[in-house]
Amino acid sequence: MKANNREILKRIDALENLLKKNQDKPMTFKETCAYLGYAPSYLYKLTYKKIIPHHKPTGKMLYFFKDEIDEWIAKGSN
Numbered sequence: 001m002k003a004n005n006r007e008i009l010k011r012i013d014a015l016e017n018l019l020k021k022n023q024d025k026p027m028t029f030k031e032t033c034a035y036l037g038y039a040p041s042y043l044y045k046l047t048y049k050k051i052i053p054h055h056k057p058t059g060k061m062l063y064f065f066k067d068e069i070d071e072w073i074a075k076g077s078n
Contacts, residue, residue: 026055026063035069 027035033043046052053068 026065029062032064
């Protein structure tokens with residue numbers, strides 16, 4: 001029975017790691033609009049004014065991290 005419990009715990013750990021890995025993946029501009037329910041023009045406005053946390057690694061494409069967006073929402077920074 002203990003071996004079965006260890007197997008279950010290993011599987012749970014593997015699932016937790018997959019979920020965490022997926023959360024670390026940055027969202028695209030389009031995905032972020034859908035996640036927040038914002039129009040693209042409004043999200044562009046927020047990024048231009050540096051109101052919402054975002055990243056532009058190449059100076060062109062915008063990326064967002066879900067945990068940063070969630071924290072921003074929790075702070076009520078609209």
